[in-house]
């Protein structure tokens with residue numbers, strides 16, 4: 070018999086956490102939802118461009134869910150397990166329908182249907198959008214549904230509560246997660262919470278790189294705490310650098326890929342050091358290098374490629390605007406009203422933060438750290454589609470080798486779907502390493518977040534109702550393990566508070582200074598291009614920072630709303646995750662997707678067609694990295710070129726595919 | 730990825746006068762900080778600098794200032810505060826605009842209509858309770874696969890999209906003469922809900938599925954703390970960072986509520 074008091078904890082109220090909350094609450098299990106900010110202010114609110122799904126118009130031009138799957142796998146350079154990606158692509162149209170029913174104000178065609186736009190890595194319009202604030206609109210729709218469950222008493226929110234660690238019981242095969250320790254960010258109270266399953270939906274880790282396009286709470290601290298408790302971390306080295314952002318003193322603000330999807334062109338003056346205003350430079354003196362090098366995809370090549378080409382043009386060829394790492398993103402050839410209608414949100418951001426109207430002046434943009442493909446390692450149960458031979462490249466118009474019935478790629482409701490290596494501990498959304506391999510295609514993240522919540526939320530319910538918790542519910546366990554975990558966090562907290570005013574304040578031990586140095590080092594060594602020696606140097610620097618962190622000094626001893634303590638605590642966790650990112654990058658001696666090693670320029674499927682998996686050794690504080698096979702039995706790995714034209718054969722090569 | 734926007738000029742300093750408070754029921758005090766201005770600096774980057782160097786202008790060590798923020802691109806609504814006497818988001822407040830000269834002063838205060846948690850951080854939970862009060866959601870039949878939603882003309886999408894960009898920041902409430910601070914959560918239900926909530930009620934009344942709950946929403950807004958508390962001062966619409974047509978929303982809900990009130994009267998409800 071199942072206990073009537075079973076509960077599920079969801080940590081994180083972005084798209085992934087909210088979608089999971091809806092699914093679990095709908096199934097009748099009470100949910101406790103934790104978030105460091107009111108969930109309506111979660112980072113997902115920043116997403117601009119849109120969300121991908123096959124649709125009727127694209128379908129009649131030869132597109133399919135299967136093609137979406139193939140694009141995602143190819144974009145990710147064959148590093149993602151394929152079953153879950155197939156399942157996600159198959160579900161995508163249903164997810165859009167559901168969001169539509171919830172009232173998301175998607176842009177509309179004249180006939181009142183959902184409008185579509187182009188996005189990177191595809192030749193078909195398959196991206197649904199709501200102006201240029203799609204993430205905000207999707208987050209609000211899910212937030213509203215969760216508020217409804219909250220009003221009905223099915224979801225309890227713990228906003229301004231910080232997750233500190235998962236609570237585990239049992240050893241070996243018996244080990245499972247039975248709750249969390251969390252802290253109220255206002256009263257600073259630390260206490261344990263029991264749960265029969267815990268879903269981590271805590272988003273990305275951009276702050277490890279200092280300035281990124283991420284929000285201020287995207288430290289990766291929560292993921293690192295799970296990692297330190299024994300959860301594996303997968304493909305840490307796969308960090309996406311977005312080609313088009315504008316730098317600020319506090320963060321880099323994204324100029325969405327939708328700008329290029331709506332016709333934006335990237336260029337630099339053909340003449341080095343040209344000081345003319347961009348509008349005075351005639352067409353034939355502009356170098357549209359992406360269009361020249363990638364005739365088929367043009368400005369819409371995947372992000373890692375666009376970023377490296379910009380890097381090449383600016384750093385290797387010295388052709389950046391004003392000699393800096395900066396290129397034009399030009400929309401001035403489009404009708405200003407059209408731009409306001411389709412891209413209003415980002416036009417406003419550029420105007421507000423740069424003071425120039427991009428409808429009339431080309432934008433100046435820079436690459437910036439944006440997204441983590443890596444995350445907590447998760448597993449799944451493969452679906453029904455098991456071809457005798459993996460399929461080759463899927464061309465537009467071909468009949469897909471498999472249908473879209475539920476469960477082709479991943480078994481619906483299997484309790485282990487997107488569960489970490491710790492039973493009862495799940496990872497959904499950006500913190501989950503599945504789906505995006507070595508590069509994420511634009512507008513696939515929102516999809517993977519909501520898919521995780523809706524599809525795999527059922528797995529959580531089944532685990533709780535039919536798995537170990539059904540006979541040994543968390544509420545029946547002895548209090549000791551909960552109290553011990555909580556005391557350990559209390560001791561850590563007390564220890565940090567005790568550093569206030571111990572010595573002269575020394576910059577070396579200032580948590581903000583340590584964080585800044587980490588960000589600068591990680592950005593320099595572990596982003597667009599990497600080399601073995603530079604990564605070794607980075608690891609040495611991180612070791613130094615970890616030593617300094619051991620003597621960290623805080624400047625606020627308040628036992629009330631102590632924000633700097635929360636930040637300083639996260640810095641320690643970020644340093645550990647930074648090491649994993651750098652170390653996995655050092656050991657992956659190949660180039661694949663976003664991971665470009667100058668000393669190993671080619672993809673090496675033999676040695677590295679595998680996921681890097683990191684395991685923490687609490688005794689030594691060291692990381693053990695091992696390699697796990699990637700599921701590639703649905704589509705065969707092929708070279709990922711996006712039809713690049715090498716400079717010696719400019720104009721000779723046929724474009725790949727055909728724009729539908 | 731370098732920050733290419735370095736102007737190369739010498740850095741200048743800006744003085745921040747910040748109204749601080751250690752917690753609920755504690756007295757407020759002012760502290761001033763001298764902050765070097767980086768290129769493209771905004772109020773948040775200056776608060777970050779203070780957090781790393783918590784020493785006042787007269788050389789006294791103090792604690793880092795506490796504030797609320799997340800997205801840093803004026804889309805989450807978290808970082809609202811009163812800057813030089815006007816309520817707005819601090820992340821989009823650029824120092825070059827507000828304090829162009831060396832030694833200029835910028836004043837930061839917490840919003841006055843919400844209980845202070847600490848320093849510049851206030852508790853806006855009342856706003857979210859208001860959303861519950863007017864059932865600001867579309868009552869869908871669950872997450873099953875049931876086909877697409879209702880079709881919508883581009884014109885109607887424009888109306889809803891504009892309302893749907895409300896980020897619950899609270900600027901309109903801070904500026905409203907009828908919206909008063911209420912520390913006691915048990916009284917929130919009868920205190921004025923404010924323009925943002927009225928506008929959200931309109932948003933959901935404008936959606937075919939949302940409209941199923943229209944009567945409930947109008948009932949809530951006809952009651953205590955509803956539409957009748959609005960004095961039509963129109964301060965709200967002037968401070969909304971998202972240019973949400975709040976006075977239009979108030980008028981629309983006012984009209985709908987009047988009709989609804991008549992119907993209710995004749996039904997004898």
Ligand SMILES: Cc1cc2nc3c(=O)[nH]c(=O)nc-3n(C[C@H](O)[C@H](O)[C@H](O)COP(=O)(O)OP(=O)(O)OC[C@H]3O[C@@H](n4cnc5c(N)ncnc54)[C@H](O)[C@@H]3O)c2cc1C
Pocket residue numbers: 080081082083084085086103104105106108111112113114115116117118119120203204230231232233270271272273282283284286287290291323325439440497498499500511512513514515516518
């Ligand atoms: C500027 C920008 C634009 C983007 N545009 C697009 C786009 O157009 N299309 C697309 O597909 N993707 C886009 N992305 C990527 C996408 O937005 C994110 O990957 C996605 O929103 C992540 O959602 P999430 O639910 O995993 O986590 P998040 O939305 O990041 O939410 C994390 C949640 O976890 C909580 N949390 C974190 N740590 C803790 C802790 N220790 N304790 C308690 N709670 C915690 C937070 O409070 C928050 O509620 C964009 C990203 C950025 C930065």
Ligand code: SF4
Pocket residue numbers: 904905906907908923924958959960961962963964965966979
């Ligand atoms: S119009 Fe109404 S809601 Fe707006 S400021 Fe005036 S009284 Fe407040």
Ligand code: SF4
Pocket residue numbers: 894895896897898899900901902924925928968969970971972973975
């Ligand atoms: S209506 Fe405008 S001012 Fe009021 S909360 Fe919404 S966004 Fe803020």
Ligand code: FES
Pocket residue numbers: 797798799800801802803804805806807808809818819820821
């Ligand atoms: S931090 Fe989100 S609006 Fe300013």
